[in-house]
Amino acid sequence: MAFYHRTFSSELIAAIDSASARLGPFELTRQFLYFYMSEQGIFDDGLWECVHDLSESSFSDADFDARLLQVYDEYGPDYSDESDLDPRKEPERWNQVATGVTVMDSLLCGVRDSIKNLPFNACYNVKDYQWSYDRIQESIESLDYASRFRHGLPPELVAEIDAATARLGPLGFTKKFLHNHLLDHGIRSGEVWECVAELSESSCKDPSYINQLERLSEKYDEDYYSDIDYEPEQLKTLVARMSVIDGILCGLGSPIAELPYHACYAMLDSRWDFGKLLGKVKSLE
DSSP: OHHHHHHSOHHHHHHHHHHHHHHOHHHHHHHHHHHHHHHHTOOOHHHHHHHHTOOTGGGGOHHHHHHHHHHHTTTHHHHSTTOOOOTTTOHHHHHHHHHHHHHHHHHHHHHTSOGGGHHHHHHHHHOSSSSOHHHHHHHHHTHHHHTTOBTTBOHHHHHHHHHHHHHHOHHHHHHHHHHHHHHHTTOOSSHHHHHHHTOOTTGGGOHHHHHHHHHHHHHHHHHHTSSOOOOHHHHHHHHHHHHHHHHHHHHTTSOGGGHHHHHHHHTOSSSSOHHHHHHHHHTOO
């Protein structure tokens, strides 16, 4: 801890200690990194899942450490001095890379240090020209907002989902929301459309339905990572299908009541942020 005492102001240390005492070091670190990523506009599943899975057991879990390194390798090469990535020409990709490296460094340093130092590692790695120590301190002190995130979604969006779900029911909300997402991308039929139509309490436990979802997920993943040179609209349509399938699959292991949250979270990417999701949920009738 002596290193952080030399680097951080006494006010920042006090803010971290206070929040850590209230939330615990794991929850504080998760909430702070969730907030940091959302502020940066980054909703990459791999990053968010690594933060979500941070726990006491992960400190001695070689598989978790290997997973962190694997995700780091998705961003690290583009962050190195040898990279051809030009932040001025590709600012969106640079933001993804810089945020990914920052989050992974926070976790990798954290799991190799003591548990109590987890939040300090996260705050130290986030520090850059945009995130000053003053901004970090303000974020730590305002984590009451981040603590109200549910399923990775902010409280105002959760409130709208709850209101719409009260009218439509969790299955009704999920089906309408996902069908609307497909319609927004010009998709009015096909396998993914039918998967949404067939979503029900019984289908969530039906092995054949689950196998169909998993088959489509694998198919679209292969298409996405193939060497095919997609036109922009083709790529948007492919991503829409992937997001809808992921939205259903991610919710299958949870209670039916949580399906709407998983469906909404699956839509998050560089084009669909919290604000756009909020508007779409409000427009459901």
